[in-house]
Amino acid sequence: MTTDTGAAVEAQRQGRGTTVAGPRGVPFLGNLPQFGKDPLAFFERLREHGDLVRWRFGPKPSLFLADPRHIGELLTETERTFDQPELGIAFRTVMGNGVVVARGPDWRRKRSLVQPSVRPKQVRSYASTMAECAVELADRWSDGERVDIKREMAALTQRIAVRTIFGADTDADAEAIGRAMDVAQREIGAEFSGIGALLPDWVPTRGRSRIRRAAAVIDAEVARVVARHRQGDRERPDLLSRLLTAQDETGARLSDEEIRDETVTLYIGGHETTSSTLVWAWYLLARNPWVREALAGELDRVLGDREPGFEDYARLTYTQAVVKETLRLYPTIWLITGVAKEGAQIGGLPLTPGTRVWSSQWVTQRDARWFPQPEEFRPGRWDAEGGDEMPEYAWFPFGGGPRVCLGARFAMVESVLVLAVLARRFELDVDPGEIRPVPALTLQPDREVLATVRAR
Known part of the structure; x- marks a missing residue:
């Protein structure tokens, strides 16, 4: 059953009592069983009810948003009329009370202390480390070699994260941290979508x-x-050193506990999200050879026989488009939520305080209204002159508004430079067969991604 959301909202504003449509649930659990079974498919089914859909996350009233206008309202009004939600004990155990979780004045203080470490000037200083780590991997690959892309990209982005966050000469155990983060990501996803x-x-x-x-x-x-x-x-020059010396307006510095929380947040942003993006990019390139050829053409034209540096990032426009299109189809962060405070509304519809509001990049970024032929991998849609026109917040892999991801530029530069280093030398022929996304803390492949390395 579908509903004309605009008519429903207008009727609500005029006091005619029209309610927003949505699926039936069961007592106490609401729609949690359907959500937990397959969150991505569940949100796709919600979209069939309209752009504003009511449902219940357990006993809690919820509202799902699919229209970019409404998503923009949620993102830009966060901290004013929407709060960060309580994300559960599993999430808090790993993330602590870092900038992603903090609220109000505490969030504003932490953001002001963390943001300088990921500004464009700082990202520029990390670019050489990103490229160097990718070159080290490329030097180890050989023509005809069989690799698990998921494992290779995870190891690579771990190495980049450890060097940029802790320093190139650190003795941090990257493998131990990586294994622990894999467990954490899996358990957070399992608890979030289940009875836990x-x-x-x-x-x-x-x-x-x-x-x-x-x-x-x-x-x-x-x-x-x-x-x-x-x-x-x-x-x-590493991120951790910048966090240790950062001071707020009173001269106070981050405590050891706060340093730990922000370090973990940066690690996840610099490793987990980028690793997943690169895996999906190789998967899509292998299934779209004409895109792979166009990418190789740009790399040959811009780079020739040399490795990329930060200055090349702006010139690698098609490589950027490949990453953006990958993030459209397989958004690493696939869900954003908020909790309505007093005075909150969406599309003119007043919300009861405590209502949980949800939006999913997976659904909106695959909507044919904003992206023609939405299932096709078409980096050309991001061309500045001949690409698709789309409304603001139709593409929001890094969120938006005041709580937009601080590491967005870091992630984009890292993804583009790593892809440029490796794709300049090699093609990866991914084994046949569909790979399905699993929505955990980030959107992950459901199995290993095996491929044969082909020298260009």
């Missing part, structure tokens, strides 16, 4: 035990590296 989302924090579960053990590994590694940095007597 409704359980009180004090209820013990196997998943919560696993995530506590993973968080303990992460805490120990971060604490060890922070201690080493504090003992150093020289200035370092």
Whole structure:
């Protein structure tokens, strides 16, 4: 059943009592069973009811948004009439109270302290590390070699994250952190989409035990590296050093606990999200040879026989488009939520305080109204002159508004430079067969992604 959302909203404003349509749920659980079974498919089905859809996340009233106008209202009004939601004990165990989770004055203070470390000038200084790590991987690959792209990209982005966050000469155990983050990501996704989302924090579960053990590994590694940095007597160019010296307007610095939380946040942004984006990019390139040829043509034209640097980022417009189109079809962050505060409204429709509002990049970025032939991988749609016209917030892989992802530019530069280094030398022939996305903390492939390396 569908509804004309505009008519429903207008009727509500005029006091005629029209309600926004949505699926039926079951007592207490609401629509959680359908959501937990397959969140992406569930949101796709919600879209059939219209652009504003009511549903229930357990006993909690929820509203799903599919129209970019409404999504823009949610994103730009966060911190004013929408709050960050409570994301559960599993999420908090890993993320702590970092800038992604914090609210109000605490969020504003932390954002002001973290933001300088990922500004364009700083990202420029990290670009050489990104390219160097990619070159090290390219030097190890050989023609005809069989690789698991998922594993290769994870190891590569781990190495980049460790070097840019902790420093090139750190003794941080990248593999230990990586394994712990894999467990954390899996358990966060499982709890968020299952019955665990409704359980009180004090209820013990196997998943919560696993995530506590993973968080303990992460805490120990971060604490060890922070201690080493504090003992150093020289200035370092890494992100952690910048966080350790950052001061707010009162001259106060981040506490050890806050340093830990922001370091983990930056690690996830610099590793988990970029790794996933690169895996999906190789998967799509292998299935669209004409795109792969166009990408190779740009790399030959712009780079020739040399490796890319930060100055090349702006020139690699088609490579950027490949990354943007990958993020459209397989958005690493696939869900954004907020909680209505007093005075909140969407499209003129007043919301009861406490209503949870949801939007999904997976649904809106695959909507034919904004992206013709939405299932096709067409980087050309991002061409500045001949590309598709789309409304603001039809594409929002990094969120938007005041809480837009601080690491968005870091992630884009990293993805483009890594892709440029590797695709200049090689093509990856991914094995036949569909790879399905699994919505955990980020959107991950459901299995290993095997490929044969082909030298260009």
